Amino acid sequence: xxxxxxxxxxxxxxxxxxxxxxxxxxxxxxxxxxxxxxxxxxxxxxxxxxxxxxxxxxxxxxxxxxxxxxxxxxxxxxxxxxxxxxxxxxxxxxxxxxxxxxxxxxxxxxxxxxxxxxxxxxxxxxxxxxxxxxxxxxxxxxxxxxxxxxxxxxxxxxxxxxxxxxxxxxxxxxxxxxxxxxxxxxxxxxxxxxxxxxxxxxxxxxxxxxxxxxxxxxxxxxxxxxxxxxxxxxxxxxxxxxxxxxxxxxxxxxxxxxxxxxxxxxxxxxxxxxxxxxxxxxxxxxxxxxxxxxxxxxxxxxxxxxxxxxxxxxxxxxxxxxxxxxxxxxxxxxxxxxxxxxxxxxxxxxxxxxxxxxxxxxxxxxxxxxxxxxxxxxxxxxxxxxxxxxxxxxxxxxxxxxxxxxxxxxxxxxxxxxxxxxxxxxxxxxxxxxxxxxxxxxxxxxxxxxxxxxxxxxxxxxxxxxxxxxxxxxxxxxxxxxxxxxxxxxxxxxxxxxxxxxxxxxxxxxxxxxxxxxxxxxxxxxxxxxxxxxxxxxxxxxxxxxxxxxxxxxxxxxxxxxxxxxxxxxxxxxxxxxxxxxxxxxxxxxxxxxxxxxxxxxxxxxxxxxxxxxxxxxx
DNA sequence: TTAGGGTTAG
Numbered sequence: 001x002x003x004x005x006x007x008x009x010x011x012x013x014x015x016x017x018x019x020x021x022x023x024x025x026x027x028x029x030x031x032x033x034x035x036x037x038x039x040x041x042x043x044x045x046x047x048x049x050x051x052x053x054x055x056x057x058x059x060x061x062x063x064x065x066x067x068x069x070x071x072x073x074x075x076x077x078x079x080x081x082x083x084x085x086x087x088x089x090x091x092x093x094x095x096x097x098x099x100x101x102x103x104x105x106x107x108x109x110x111x112x113x114x115x116x117x118x119x120x121x122x123x124x125x126x127x128x129x130x131x132x133x134x135x136x137x138x139x140x141x142x143x144x145x146x147x148x149x150x151x152x153x154x155x156x157x158x159x160x161x162x163x164x165x166x167x168x169x170x171x172x173x174x175x176x177x178x179x180x181x182x183x184x185x186x187x188x189x190x191x192x193x194x195x196x197x198x199x200x201x202x203x204x205x206x207x208x209x210x211x212x213x214x215x216x217x218x219x220x221x222x223x224x225x226x227x228x229x230x231x232x233x234x235x236x237x238x239x240x241x242x243x244x245x246x247x248x249x250x251x252x253x254x255x256x257x258x259x260x261x262x263x264x265x266x267x268x269x270x271x272x273x274x275x276x277x278x279x280x281x282x283x284x285x286x287x288x289x290x291x292x293x294x295x296x297x298x299x300x301x302x303x304x305x306x307x308x309x310x311x312x313x314x315x316x317x318x319x320x321x322x323x324x325x326x327x328x329x330x331x332x333x334x335x336x337x338x339x340x341x342x343x344x345x346x347x348x349x350x351x352x353x354x355x356x357x358x359x360x361x362x363x364x365x366x367x368x369x370x371x372x373x374x375x376x377x378x379x380x381x382x383x384x385x386x387x388x389x390x391x392x393x394x395x396x397x398x399x400x401x402x403x404x405x406x407x408x409x410x411x412x413x414x415x416x417x418x419x420x421x422x423x424x425x426x427x428x429x430x431x432x433x434x435x436x437x438x439x440x441x442x443x444x445x446x447x448x449x450x451x452x453x454x455x456x457x458x459x460x461x462x463x464x465x466x467x468x469x470x471x472x473x474x475x476x477x478x479x480x481x482x483x484x485x486x487x488x489x490x491x492x493x494x495x496x497x498x499x500x501x502x503x504x505x506x507x508x509x510x511x512x513x514x515x516x517x518x519x520x521x522x523x524x525x526x527x528x529x530x531x532x533x534x535x536x537x538x539x540x541x542x543x544x545x546x547x548x549x550x551x552x553x554x555x556x557x558x559x560x561x562x563x564x565x566x567x568x569x570x571x572x573x574x575x576x577x578x579x580x581x582x583x584x585x586x587x588x589x590x591x592x593x594x595x596x597x598x599x600x601x602x603x604x605x606x607x608x609x610x611x612x613x614x615x616x617x618x619x
Numbered sequence: 620t621t622a623g624g625g626t627t628a629g
Contacts, residue, residue: 084620091621115621150622157623185623216624248625255626286626318627352628385628417629 024239024272061093068102080108087113091120096129109140115147122151130155131164144171146180153186160194169203181207185214192221210241216249219256228256229496232265247278251287258287258294261573261600262491266295270304280308286315293322296571296598296605313339313347321353325604327614329361348380355389359396360604362616367393382410388418395425396618400434416445420452427459428618435459443475450476450483451576488552488574492563499555508559515558516549519589528588531581553582557589557597573600577619587611 059067068086071077077086083106090099103109103117114137121130134152137144144152149172156165169187177183184207191200204210204218215238222231235253239245245253250273257266270288278284285308293301305311305319316339323332336354339346346354351374358367371390374380387410394403403422407414419442426435439456453476460468476482489498497506506512530548553574560570578586578601590597591611599606607614 081620088620112621119621145622147622154623180622182623187623189624211623213624218624220624246624251625281625283626288626290627312626314627316627321627347627349628356628415629 024268059089061090061095064089064093064095065098077105080106080110080113084110084112084116088116091116091123094120094124096120096124096126111142111145111148114140114142115145115151118148119151122155125158127155127159143175146177146183149175149177149180150182150186153183153190157186157190157193162191162194162196165190165194178203178206179208181209181211181214185211185217188214188221189217192217192224195225197221197225197227212238212243212246212249215243216245216252219249220252223252223256223259228259231256232260245272247273247276247281247284250276250278251284254284254287254291258291260496261295261571262496263295263297263571264491264494266291266297267300270300280304282308282310282312282315285311286318289315289318289322293318293326294600296600298322298326298328311344313344313350316344317347317350317353320350320357324353324357324360327361327605327607327616329357329363332357332361333363333366346378346380348383348386351378351380351382352385352389355386355393359389359392360615360619362396362618364393364397382412384412384415384418387412388421391418391421391425395421395428398429400425400429400431404434404437414441414445416442416449416452419445420449420455423452423455423459427455427462430459430462432459432463432465448479448481450481453481454483484576486552486574486576488556488572490556490560490563490570490572492560497556497559497563499552499559501552502550503552503555506555506559508562511562512555512558513550515562516554519558519561520549522592523585523588526588526592528585531584548581551579551582553578553599554585557586560597561589561593561595567594569596569598571598571600574602576602578606583613583617583619587613
């Protein structure tokens, strides 16, 4: 089952105000004033190439070869300056064999020659040759310089090779290049992409001076490692230090906003991009689509998508996925057809998005048909993620036996997510027998994801099999698997308010619980009955009711009702799946308050209106 | 003359 990467993620600065909003606005104002005087184009950059370099760079490979031949005939190739330039031109064309031959013939190799060849291998993903050449460089007695080191560190980043990365870090330290911002930024990025966030932060903190790239790398690292709120704080710090974010930094911060699901901030990010006139290229445009969609604004996402002059398979897949998790399966399928009509070949992720969209809109037959055509018609081999979507589809249709048979028949490495999808479907249809079979396979994998164990525990609890619930709990405890705490947060007036279950830490807790009590009375009059089956503890009914009434999504929504103008849309984000009772509760709240309530959970968006949800009770 | 940061799922 697809999920946003929201687990374990919630804003840490409870009730805090993100300052980047005002700082971005101040830059924007400054920029507007600047524009009125000089109207500088931020996209025209100076170049560092001399005329000769520029000329060579523009030449085709055959022209470079011709020039090379002329230089050999005239003897000018003996000039190491000229030889180096031709060497560089060859690497730009990925003509690495000729480059290597030329390199061997250069008698006075300098650091430039080595850097260029090593960089050429790196850019061509020839990692082994890159490291072998780097080793020869060191053995030649020369010291690697601040041009070569970022290149080899980047290779470690691409391979997530922390061992070699650590060796290079120590080399950097010994050679005194830690103060070079190119070298240090490469190290930060290498650690970040290898998920060693503490090491990344250490290098970053120790940098004597940080430029835009170093900041962007560190901001991206925070988002990547599950702390988008820290990414926003860091972004704020960067701006306070006078650094103006460019389009790459803005794409990066759009990712953080996407993870947090905060619509207000998303709008500010987009406005800033517009004011700075950053071009909506394929990467920034796609990041903005993803941000708006994950912040609950599918219309703005589509607007950006339509404005983009160039789109690639990632942009299309992002938009298809967005329709999917907003429950707009037919639109997702339409877009998929348009994409094919535009001659864009779908990739593996496109199919995950399409199948996911089918699954979350109940398009069972269509989804199964597309799955069956994937390999034959589109040459994309189904993987476990596609199969998981199909299991969701079968689950929705109640075809649990067929789902189990399909899993057993397919020659695909099964993962916990796949078995989790089957257990989830069993939970909806109350099928303990198949759930137990799936659980056996799941437990064999001995994975640490608490969610799947909870699903099974949920099924046993619903069936009143408390002994088995206890057994699952024991297993989790033995394997030290902890349930991830559920959090729901709501953004009001640019402040984030975060709630946990039974939370009394909010300054307005008294009013929130009063609102909940009042709501409960009104809801019961229109037919809402709390479903205590969703409390997975073997406790008395009254305690269950108390626990149920203080679920984080209910607290956030109650606060939303108090803190936002009448008739306005309430948007909340939860890091886990919304609970079944809360889902029913929110439907009733949307009915009696006439509010549209949009809930983003770990799986998808739920649009509640007039007592119904866009997920049609399947999620 | 050469070097570091960017988009979709999980």
